[in-house]
Amino acid sequence: MKPRTVIYNIRQGFKNIWTNKMFSIASMATMAACIFLFGVFYSLGVNFRSMVREAETGVAVTVFFDENLPQENIDQIGQQIATRPEVDSYRFVSADEAWADFQKEYFADSPDAAEGFANDNPLANSANYEIYLKDVSQQDSLVAFLEALPGVREVHRSETTAKTLSDFNNLITFVSTIIVAILIGVSVFLISNTVTVGISVRKEEIAIMKLIGAKDNFVRAPFIVEGVMIGFIGSVIPLLIIYFLYHRLIVYVTQRFSALSSMMTFVPVSVVFKVLLPVSLVLGVGIGYVGSRLTLKRHLNV
Amino acid sequence: MIRLEHVSKTYEAKVAAITDVSLHIRPGEFVFIVGASGSGKSTIIKLLLKELKPTHGRIVVDGKDLGKISHKQVPLFRRNIGVVFQDFRLLDDRNVYENVAFAMRVVEAPKKAIKTKVPMVLSLVGLAAKYRSLPKQLSGGEQQRVAIARALVNEPKILLADEPTGNLDNQNAWEIMRLLEDINKRGTTVVVVTHNMEIVRAMNKRVITIKKGVVVSDDEGDEES
Numbered sequence: 001m002k003p004r005t006v007i008y009n010i011r012q013g014f015k016n017i018w019t020n021k022m023f024s025i026a027s028m029a030t031m032a033a034c035i036f037l038f039g040v041f042y043s044l045g046v047n048f049r050s051m052v053r054e055a056e057t058g059v060a061v062t063v064f065f066d067e068n069l070p071q072e073n074i075d076q077i078g079q080q081i082a083t084r085p086e087v088d089s090y091r092f093v094s095a096d097e098a099w100a101d102f103q104k105e106y107f108a109d110s111p112d113a114a115e116g117f118a119n120d121n122p123l124a125n126s127a128n129y130e131i132y133l134k135d136v137s138q139q140d141s142l143v144a145f146l147e148a149l150p151g152v153r154e155v156h157r158s159e160t161t162a163k164t165l166s167d168f169n170n171l172i173t174f175v176s177t178i179i180v181a182i183l184i185g186v187s188v189f190l191i192s193n194t195v196t197v198g199i200s201v202r203k204e205e206i207a208i209m210k211l212i213g214a215k216d217n218f219v220r221a222p223f224i225v226e227g228v229m230i231g232f233i234g235s236v237i238p239l240l241i242i243y244f245l246y247h248r249l250i251v252y253v254t255q256r257f258s259a260l261s262s263m264m265t266f267v268p269v270s271v272v273f274k275v276l277l278p279v280s281l282v283l284g285v286g287i288g289y290v291g292s293r294l295t296l297k298r299h300l301n302v
Numbered sequence: 303m304i305r306l307e308h309v310s311k312t313y314e315a316k317v318a319a320i321t322d323v324s325l326h327i328r329p330g331e332f333v334f335i336v337g338a339s340g341s342g343k344s345t346i347i348k349l350l351l352k353e354l355k356p357t358h359g360r361i362v363v364d365g366k367d368l369g370k371i372s373h374k375q376v377p378l379f380r381r382n383i384g385v386v387f388q389d390f391r392l393l394d395d396r397n398v399y400e401n402v403a404f405a406m407r408v409v410e411a412p413k414k415a416i417k418t419k420v421p422m423v424l425s426l427v428g429l430a431a432k433y434r435s436l437p438k439q440l441s442g443g444e445q446q447r448v449a450i451a452r453a454l455v456n457e458p459k460i461l462l463a464d465e466p467t468g469n470l471d472n473q474n475a476w477e478i479m480r481l482l483e484d485i486n487k488r489g490t491t492v493v494v495v496t497h498n499m500e501i502v503r504a505m506n507k508r509v510i511t512i513k514k515g516v517v518v519s520d521d522e523g524d525e526e527s
Contacts, residue, residue: 001410002410004410004413005407005410008407204391204393205393207391208391208393208404209408210377210380211351211353211380211385212380212381212384212385212405212408212409212452212453212456213377213378213379213380213381213408213409213456214377214408214409215374215377216374216377218408218410
């Protein structure tokens with residue numbers, strides 16, 4: 001297609017949008033709602049995943065050994081732990097270190113009480129490996145592996161924390177996927193309706209175009225432009241709103257709820273938009289394109 | 303220029319529109335196809351434009367076997383044929399100039415060519431002074447002239463006119479016929495479908511008569527090659 005033809009068809013596409021103002025606005029609004037919800041869920045997801053990642057670094061699996069297991073065997077267990085893909089990091093805690101940590105935690109206010117155990121470490125059999133995971137959802141497979149190792153007496157896991165974090169993460173992903181999928185369906189339907197109205201309004205013009213030798217792409221192009229522009233505008237508007245709101249929200253939360261802001265860190269808007277911006281634009285333009293192409297295939301026998 | 307060989311067209315409801323029609327129209331000819339309403343005249347126009355496919359037979363237009371040209375080639379084929387309809391089929395939201403220029407835009411003609419040719423063809427049909435008027439501001443005869451200008455602007459080899467005087471009074475009908483005759487004298491093959499026998503008789507051209515989908519007479523049949 002020649003550049004002047006492209007310009008002509010873009011103009012015709014805008015003319016279509018203007019001619020079917022009400023349908024175009026309805027389609028853009030639905031698309032905007034779809035992209036807005038997508039953006040909200042994505043931002044929530046990114047922040048939640050960042051918090052989960054932070055929390056995961058504090059979730060550890062602890063491995064205790066059989067009584068009087070030689071250091072050589074303990075080292076072998078350590079080597080096997082190191083080979084596991086679920087493991088982010090691990091450290092060996094000797095019985096003395098375990099007792100020292102215990103004292104710090106429970107006898108900090110009355111060090112005299114701990115003096116009674118000076119030569120008799122009550123945690124003599126508590127040497128262990130503290131293992132930190134890459135992803136808490138992989139805890140089960142690692143625990144099963146550890147429990148099967150010879151010389152391992154007991155494996156402590158952070159059951160509730162791991163499961164809750166993992167489940168909540170899955171729930172957010174599931175709910176957002178369902179909602180966005182429904183909205184994508186509605187958007188495609190509405191864009192399709194808008195293009196159908198456009199086709200019926202320009203029916204005579206299309207018939208004349210075909211009779212005087214217009215190529216298929218020439219007839220289709222304005223409707224594709226219409227769908228793509230609806231998708232584009234319908235995604236730019238919510239992106240601007242999210243950018244503005246997200247920024248405001250961070251400022252508001254950090255100023256108003258200082259206690260909360262010390263517990264969690266928000267992902268900066270620039271990081272969120274690094275993915276959200278291109279994905280939303282591609283999604284909006286893609287839905288517009290698909291919606292108009294499907295309609296043209298059904299209603300425009302060129 | 304146009305050749306139909308044993309062409310039949312039966313619609314889905316098993317209604318035969320034309321049956322075993324054979325005819326040959328030579329380059330530069332002016333031909334009337336006449337017949338009553340529903341006789342199959344318009345079906346022939348649609349077949350020549352490849353709007354319809356024949357149920358049987360072969361159609362050759364400007365050297366192209368319509369049964370063998372692909373869907374993609376149809377637009378290029380149609381650029382050699384100008385069409386004029388009874389109801390003009392102009393775009394009401396565009397003025398005379400834009401209606402004619404539209405035909406050139408659709409075939410992606412250069413801007414410069416559009417600016418040169420549109421006034422020229424409007425002058426040919428006698429509407430140069432009304433280039434800014436909207437179709438509804440024109441008489442029926444003038445609207446048909448715009449439609450003819452649109453059909454001619456891409457310099458087609460063939461001009462098909464489907465009842466071009468059907469919506470016009472006698473005076474305007476004669477003016478349109480004179481215009482078509484003039485266009486034919488410039489070398490364009492003209493095929494006019496009509497049931498206005500008064501004009502047909504007065505024009506003294508080749509007349510093909512169709513009755514119930516069958517060619518019943520061709521007053522120049524002897525000249526066919």
